[in-house]
Amino acid sequence: MLLLKLFFSFIQVGLFSVGGGYAAIPLIQEQIVNIHELMTLEEFSDLITVAEMTPGPISINSATFVGMRIAGIPGVLLCTIGCIIPSFCICLTLAHFYYKYRSVSGVQVVLGAMRPAVVALIASAGASILMLGLFQAELQEIVLGNIRFVELGIFIVALFLLRKFKMNAITIILGSGVVGTVIYALMGAI
Amino acid sequence: MKKDYSKLWILFKSMFILSACTFGGGFVIVSLMKKKYVEELKWLEEEEMLDVTAITQSAPGPLPVNASVIIGYRICGVVGSLTAILGTILPPMVIISIISLFYEQFRTNPYIATALQVMRAGVAAVIFDVVINLAGNVVKTRRILYIAMMIIAFIATYLLDVSAMLVIFTCLGIGLLDLAVTLSKKKGTVA
Numbered sequence: 001m002l003l004l005k006l007f008f009s010f011i012q013v014g015l016f017s018v019g020g021g022y023a024a025i026p027l028i029q030e031q032i033v034n035i036h037e038l039m040t041l042e043e044f045s046d047l048i049t050v051a052e053m054t055p056g057p058i059s060i061n062s063a064t065f066v067g068m069r070i071a072g073i074p075g076v077l078l079c080t081i082g083c084i085i086p087s088f089c090i091c092l093t094l095a096h097f098y099y100k101y102r103s104v105s106g107v108q109v110v111l112g113a114m115r116p117a118v119v120a121l122i123a124s125a126g127a128s129i130l131m132l133g134l135f136q137a138e139l140q141e142i143v144l145g146n147i148r149f150v151e152l153g154i155f156i157v158a159l160f161l162l163r164k165f166k167m168n169a170i171t172i173i174l175g176s177g178v179v180g181t182v183i184y185a186l187m188g189a190i
Numbered sequence: 191m192k193k194d195y196s197k198l199w200i201l202f203k204s205m206f207i208l209s210a211c212t213f214g215g216g217f218v219i220v221s222l223m224k225k226k227y228v229e230e231l232k233w234l235e236e237e238e239m240l241d242v243t244a245i246t247q248s249a250p251g252p253l254p255v256n257a258s259v260i261i262g263y264r265i266c267g268v269v270g271s272l273t274a275i276l277g278t279i280l281p282p283m284v285i286i287s288i289i290s291l292f293y294e295q296f297r298t299n300p301y302i303a304t305a306l307q308v309m310r311a312g313v314a315a316v317i318f319d320v321v322i323n324l325a326g327n328v329v330k331t332r333r334i335l336y337i338a339m340m341i342i343a344f345i346a347t348y349l350l351d352v353s354a355m356l357v358i359f360t361c362l363g364i365g366l367l368d369l370a371v372t373l374s375k376k377k378g379t380v381a
Contacts, residue, residue: 018250018355050293053306055212056282057252064286065293076287080279087251091259092271094245099264102241106369113365114358115240116336119324120343121247121354125217126317128348133310139349151311158315169225169316170211173309180308181301190300 003071003078005036010063010082017059024059028066038070059083130155150183197265198273200231205258205277210285213306214313216246216253221320223257233265236327247354254278339364 009031017024025048032038039047047069051061063083067075101107128139133151135142154176161167184190204226212219220243227234234242242264246256255278262274289296296302328340339361346352 014251016250017252018248024252046293046297049297050286050289053297053302054282054285054289056209056279056285057216057254059252060255060279060282061286064283065290068287068290073287076283080283084251084255084275084279087249087255088259088271088275090249090251091246091256092263092268094249095260095263095271098241098245098260102238106373109369109372110362110365111237111241111244112336113339113368114244114361115237116328116340117343117357117361118240118243118247119321119328120340121347121357122217122221122243122317123321123325123344124348125215126221126314126321129214129218129310129317130314133307133314136307151308154308154311155315158312159318162315162319163322169222169319170207172316173211173213173312176312176315177305177309180311181305184304184308185301190304 003074006038006067006070006075007078007082009036010079011085013059013063014083015086024062028059028062032066039066043069150180150187154180195266195269197233198270201262201265201270202273202277204231205262205274206281209254209278210281212254213309216257218313218317219254220246220257221317223261224320224324225316227261234261236324238264240324244358248358335364335368 013024013027013031017027029041029044033041033044047062047065050065051058054061060080060083063079064076067077067079069075071078102111131137131139131142133155134148135146136148137143137146158172158176162169162172181190208219208222208226212222220239224236224239228236228239242257242260245260246253249256255275258274258278259271262270262272264270266273325340328336331337343357343361347354347357
């Protein structure tokens with residue numbers, strides 16, 4: 001019964017988390033901590049920290065973590081599958097209609113107006129991550145004097161390598177992590 | 191749509207690697223998908239990738255999973271969707287299952303914390319690289335409306351904290367108005 005409860009909880013999380021990973025966190029908290037009392041609030045905040053520190057979507061990370069803590073591997077499978085079932089059904093339907101009608105000229109006009117917005121959204125995500133990287137702070141709390149020069153240097157070199165030499169993006173991401181950690185370790189800052 | 195099952199393995203492998211190496215939110219993986227599927231493999235057009243992003247952002251659920259469903263469907267129908275989803279969810283499932291067993295040590299390890307902090311600089315560089323190309327193409331349309339919408343949408347989301355959903359739906363509304371204007375102009379020339 002516990003497994004079924006988890007499964008249905010995560011279907012709801014998947015269905016109602018509109019607008020990215022962070023929207024899912026309060027929903028998971030509601031289901032797991034408040035309604036079913038499967039975790040304490042403290043365990044839950046550990047979960048969020050770990051979900052943010054590891055690659056992959058936050059809701060999948062949380063589903064896996066909750067599933068593992070509560071019911072082991074079967075829990076992992078059921079929570080994750082529950083979490084993606086709504087996405088799968090809804091996006092498959094949307095994809096079907098998109099590819100059926102996207103060449104219609106009227107649809108092209110409407111889609112054309114949405115594309116600049118998507119570019120802006122990606123740029124905005126990039127700017128937030130850059131500020132977090134350079135200042136370890138959100139935009140409102142930035143103090144210019146606190147700029148972290150190691151991160152600034154890595155950003156400039158990485159962007160140069162990407163633009164000039166078309167270097168692989170994943171190499172850049174992992175490489176910047178390794179190089180930066182080594183620099184901080186050599187500086188004795190860790 | 192032509193289905194090409196020979197692409198399934200590359201699809202799975204690409205999604206797996208992207209998912210395993212993506213730190214940060216959904217737009218990070220969208221940037222990486224754009225590089226992979228538009229620039230490298232040339233499976234998708236750039237505009238198509240932007241449309242897919244708009245759709246994934248408006249649907250419920252994790253953005254990378256939503257994008258996988260649509261891109262997978264495009265490449266190989268429902269089988270492609272399932273393949274792409276599997277590639278996307280396997281890495282976090284495996285990584286988190288292992289880490290959940292000793293997350294206390296993981297969470298407090300100073301080297302991991304530092305690596306994650308500096309990695310943001312690299313992630314930001316990747317997103318900027320993609321954005322420079324995308325924004326350049328919006329400017330190249332030479333439509334003042336599009337350029338203005340891009341700038342206003344950026345200010346709204348980044349400086350004013352307006353939600354991504356609201357921005358997309360507002361632009362959908364503007365797009366419908368634009369369509370109405372275009373159609374009425376056409377009518378005018380006929381009459």
